[in-house]
Amino acid sequence: MHWPGGLPVGPPLRFGLDDALILHEWTESVWWTSDFEAGRLVDTRAGRPTSSTVLDGSMLLPVRWRGRRLLLEPTEGSFRDPRTGQEIERWTPPADGARHWVLLGGNFRASVIAVNGDRMSYLVPDSDAADGWRTVAVLDHGGDRFSQVGSGDSALIVPGGRPVMAIDAIAQQALVRPEGLPLRIDGDTGLEGFVFRAGIGLAVLAQLGRITAWSMTAEAGDPVWERTIGWPVNGIWADPAGERLAIVTTMGELWLLDFRTGEVLARAPLTERLRGTRFSRDCGFDDETLATVVRLGGIVVD
Structure with a gap:
């Protein structure tokens, strides 16, 4: 379903994307869509692929690398041409040898959370760095069991039930406070989604059918706003500027809210x-x- 005007009001445009699980805006009218095995560019005006080329590869993510828009295949360490699938460059992924790693992406940026022993690192691609990656932040989690919740381009790290690290992969920034971030969680169960926009210092957490917004620049305090959804949150996203927040509930309803105030702008059924x-x-x-x-x-x- 696609609402070209940006608000889920009125009948949407509908077209099939096969088994696409990942969607990124390539241009204003073209999306990159993929599952965990292959992907293609789709013209949203016509609702069909821009070419017959289907690129095989695991979790191909659009990135900007050396001034070009390419596709990153992180497990093999390969940058590929989106039109032909040709490999442009190969390098060693920073998560190579890590016992646990997570890939984040959005707005032509990709980054990795890599865990080695008690050390967790947040790294971003950098063509000027010696090995192609730059370390943004490091957290020593002391070997504690940790939970992670996110949204594809954001992540909240919660070791031992205490949130200590927030990542905005679009801004490629991380906030680390070993003593605890200025947001409260109800234990580490029922965590459903998290979005952080470092540019405005605001984060939104979904837990147990409730969403709360927190100032990440404050020392502590109450939520900036909160809203009960009534159903578990199945997905949560925000635009890069942190103006709008979209959530999908397990009941199959799309909510669009003002990211900064929590005002409900529109709701639409998806089923x-x-x-x-x-x-x-x-x-x-x-x-x-x-x-x-x-x-x-x-x-x-x-």
Whole structure:
């Protein structure tokens, strides 16, 4: 589904993307779409691939490298031409030998969180660096079991139930506070999503069907805003400037909010599975859940 105007209001454009799991904006009207095995460029105006070329490769991410827009294949350490699939350059991935690593990407930037022993490093590609990678931040997590929650271009690291590291992969910045970041979590279970925009110092955390925004420049305090969604969050994203926040719930509803204030700008159903289904007002659901049912096409009867 695609709303060209940016707001999920009115009927969307619909076109098939096969089994695409990853989507990145290549140009204003072209997307890069891929699954974990292959990908292609798609013209959103026509709803079809720009060419018949399908590029094989694991988790190909669009990046800007030496002044060119290329595709990064991180497990093999390969930069490839998006039109032909030709390998342009090869190098050793920074996560080589790491016992755990995570790739982040967005807005033609890619970065890696690599864990070696008690040391966690956040690294970004840098064509001027000797080995092609620059270390932005390092965290000694003391060997504690840690949780990680994110959104594809952001990550929150939570060792021992305490959030200590936040990463904005679009800005390629990391905030590390071993004593604890200025946001509160309800344990390390039920963490559903996290977005950090370092440029405005604001982060949004989704946990147990609730989203809260926190000032990451404060020492401590209450959330900047908070909102109950009522259902677990299945996905969360924000634009690079941190103006809009999009979330998808497990009920199949898309929410668009103002990132800085939490104001709901629009909501749209992504499924018709409840259309025409009747629910009694005394069925045990709370008012917020029943309102969601109605927005998704269900009928509430007294």
